[in-house]
Amino acid sequence: MSLILALSLLVNSVPQASNLVFADGEVISGSIHCHTMLIPKTATVWIKADTWIQASGTVRIDGRLRLFNAGELERTHAPLLEITSPLAIDIPGMIIGGHGNDGLETTLAGGNGSRIRLAAPVVYIDGSVTAGNGGMGGSTRAGGNGGHVHVEGFLLVRHWDAHASIRSGKGGLGSFPSDSGESGDAIARVPESVRATMDEWRPLVAQALQSLQGSSEDPALCPHGAAGGDGGNVSSADGAHGADGAAGSQASPAGKDGRPGKHSGDAIASDGLPGGHGGNCCPNAGGNGGKGGKGGSATSGKGGNGGKGGDAWNGMDAGGNGGDGGNSGQARAGRAGNGGNGGKLNGLGGAAGDLGTATAGAVGSGGNGGNGIPPGVAGGSGTQGAVLQGAAGTAGTGGGSCP
Secondary structure, three states, X not given: OOHHHHHHHHHHOOOOOOOEEOOOOOEEEEEEEEOOEEEOOOOEEEEEEEEEEEEOOOEEEOOEEEEOOHHHHOOOOOOOEEEEOOOEEEEOOEEEOOOOOOOOOOOOOOOOOOOEEEEEEEEEEOOEEEOOOOOOOOXXXXXXXXXXXXXXEEEEEOOOOOOEEEEXXXXXXXXXXXXXXXXXXXXXXXOHHXXXXXXXXXXXXXXXXXXXXXXXXXXXXXXXXXXXXXXXXXXXXXXXXXXXXXXXXXXXXXXXXXXOOOOOOOEEOOOOXXXXXXXXXXXXXXXXXXXXXOOOOEEOOOOOOOOOOOOOOOOOOOOOOOOOOOOOOOEEOXXXXXXXXXOOOOOOOOOOOOOOOEEOOOOOOXXXXXXXXXXXXOOXXXXXXXXXXXXXXXXXXXXOOOO
């Protein structure tokens, strides 16, 4: 069964609403089924609880889609958001995740930040999508986890620049002796089912968004293939720092060890979209193939620093050891898009897209040892995450002769 047919069966099995256009200040939550959805440029729409938006057409966010912070809702964890479409999700505006609640004035652990999942064959993010940070832990309790941003499909931008289309949330600081929260990942992956059915969904996306179509100034000429879309950049949050070790007390004079810094999230960028194929116009000259899209660039965050070791109570006992620094996450750039094939007669193949780059963040530093006799030992530094540059695409082939 093809991807488009499967998605069509899925969206046709649920009640359909009309085209949704949200007004400024609207508050939404729960399961929302629609044909298309639009948030206008002047509108901010709020999400108060876990929300799943399933469209049978396109979703466009020109304004802001804002998830409440957990504290604003008197909850521990911030809401999550999932948006799915069988065609395209288009975000010139912003999605802003909510932060987990802090447990500072309680003995509660920090809450988790918003997780965001976007699934469509093509996801344009010329604006930004940011997950929520984890909340700080209360007394002796762990920090909350930062949210992930996951894109399932080609994450693309219309006008490439250095800004990050998606960014994950940072873990919240823990309170000794507990650990800080984990930072989220920023990942854009193209499912094999999307890759394999590109010839089916690409014309539908082009028609819906009018953004992937190739054009010719002279309609009498054979149509050239559309240029492939450039992959958007992704950036993961820094790892949270480790909590400092507690100082010694009369009952337990030695300083306590600092907690380790946390690793940053992983950053995995999308492949560039391949160029479209030129038209066949025998016996006239065929259209040229489109250039492949640039692979997305990935930058992982820094590892968190280890906590300082606690000082001895009376200076005569051992100081606490410093916590080890956290590792930086892996960074993986997207593959450059292949060039489109030329059409017959003798259309030129399109060039492959440009390469994206991958950069891993700095490692976390070990915390200093606490004062005492002997003093505590400083923690070790973290290790750098793997760096995987994007693979090169291939140029399209020429159209060749007519039958």
